[in-house]
Amino acid sequence: MAILEVKGLKKTFGNTEVLKDINFELEQGKALAVIGSSGSGKTTLLRCLNYLETPTEGTIYVAGDKVFDASENIKLSEADIRERRLHFGLVFQSFNLFPQYTALDNVCLAETLKAKSMPDFAANKAKILAEIKEHGKELLDMMGLSERMNHYPHQLSGGQQQRVAIARALALSPDILCFDEPTSALDPELTGEVLKVIRSLAEKNTTMIIVTHEMAFARDVADTVMFMDGGNIVEMGPANDVINNPQEERTKQFLSRYTEG
Amino acid sequence: MKKILAAALALTLTIGMTACGSAKQSGESDAEAVKANGKLVVGITDFAPMDYKDDAGNWIGFDADLATAFADSLGVEVEFVEIDWDNKVLELDSKSIDCVWNGMTLTDEVTSAMECTNAYCNNAQMVILPKDAAANYPDVESMKDLVFAVEAGSAGEEEVTALGYNCTPVKAQADALMEVAAGTSDAAVIDALMAAAMVGEGTGYDNLTYTVGLNEEKYGVGFRKGSDLAALANDFFKSAYEDGSMMAMAEKYGVSASVIAQ
């Protein structure tokens, strides 16, 4: 069964239709790469999944459960939105690490705050905090940052910061991890280390949606590639097929700019 | 936008008119209010020998003693409050104080803004000059090219303006003296009583001197416009003058020559 199912998703800002009828499914453990020129709606799609924007129409299912339905005219409480949002994790283009916390504290903050709201926290405080810290260390270790845990964001390179951000997004174990152009803000020589980490996550069968401009990376790492243009899904299929042998004229045009450039 | 402006203007006017009206319409008796309150609040400034503090920090002086005796005659306590002299009418009208009793010269402005008592003490406006320049200015006529520092709104300012001479208004009589000492003004005009206390040998301004008196003037006590306390204070002056207590106080502070018969 599909872990994620999006049906008839639309989003308008004023008179501008940014997403026009988006439908797709994503299998558990698969990686989906979303490509397309800027303004095609890729980022808005991710923001809708993460409740940073409210879709105008459509429904979203996670593991068969309806988590969003625009036709249900009910205003969700903040707590409900928070709970549903946690199905998704999001890694931002500009990292958005919290500058006043160390790498480790960035990773542990949300989990710690969540634990504090639990009724049994006071009784087992030391143990719970130690567990969270241990988990955070493991994640940073996985990102190859065990030497940098106690550094503040401004003491880290862009690539290191983005790897901390990935560890932070993984800390709450989301069902689906979303990346919004994770290497666009990086110097070219630093993109490799971030892509390597995402590749290793794919090898561990992490369910991911990656908005990217790295075509070769999309082809090699993703299982499925979706090409978006003007708020529509133009073409979607196995990664190799879409990148190497696109069927649609608009996909061909888009990809040709990359091979030329 | 126009409507808002109009409304704001209307509001300002209403407030302004109520404020003006308040001074004129005084239905209730001020004397009754003071008696009910149990104290007479007297607005003063630190002004020897009329109102000043003794070593223990109590207010004494010719005016302070008179005010205390007046409060006694009403059967209430006296409370002295230091005020900004510029705001004396505001202080009265807003009922922060009940009277100003502080060597106040009775000018047209004062008598029109306050309910004043009869004059009880003589004063003059004296010209203050640097000692070394004094000989050059023997009379009022010789001073026509000088720049005078005067307290804004004071009797001194009125006199200098009436003469048509150049004058610079400053915040207090003391500031006027500082102007002369600092050379920023050529001369100052202040109360004779104050000049005697502050200028000349043995004072902070021993390089200044006072020369010519511009006019004769009189001190009175000011109450809120329309207050019935002014009449009561006049009665008090009469009885205190007759029984000799007023002269006794005046002698204590060295101003007996200035007291006016009641």
Place this chain on the structure above:
Amino acid sequence: MSFSEQFPIVLGSLNVGFLQTLRLFAITLIGAIPLGLVISFGSMSRIKPLRYLVKGIVWVVRGTPLMIQLLIIYYFPGLVLKNAIWGSGEMGRFFASSVAFIINYACYFSEIYRGGIEGVSVGQREAGLVLGMTKSQIFFKVILLQMIKRIVPPMANEIITLVKDTSLARIIALQEIIWAGQSFLKGSQGISGVIWPLFFTAVYYLLFTGVLTLLFGKIEKKLSFFK
């Protein structure tokens, strides 16, 4: 009276005045720092009438001289409402001054806070949201410290201005240090026509603002661990 005789008397009087200055300074900070935060939230509120009301108040308070506000707050109740709520004594004048200063400074602080909050990037808020944090957690755990770091330099400026602005309260006869210094000009405690105490008050201001400058330098340094 010789200078050495004057000096202890003047110093005693200036100390009393300076204590009043310090009291007004402290109570203004205690009141205006939190009130400013409330006002800044009001001026960023999504409820339009509230936002316009708060912005209107801030406009009036920042657009008129503090000296006028002091006069209005102290004299208005007695003049117009026929009820002199503050009383005539030193205490009443102090309370009225405190109210005027707190309102005035809260409005200035609120604008600094607003700049500080809006200066923290939207991405920080969104990062907190996608991590499932509540609005108050995002404010207190993520935004607040970054905002404080941003506002320390402008707040330091404003607070040092406040030290000197307290002297305005003498318009309603609050006997702060300049009032105390000036009293020796016209005569007080047997000393009259003496100019130096007025100028000597500057030494108090200088020392105090010096201490504050050092303190704010320390705070800035403390917050320099992140960027």
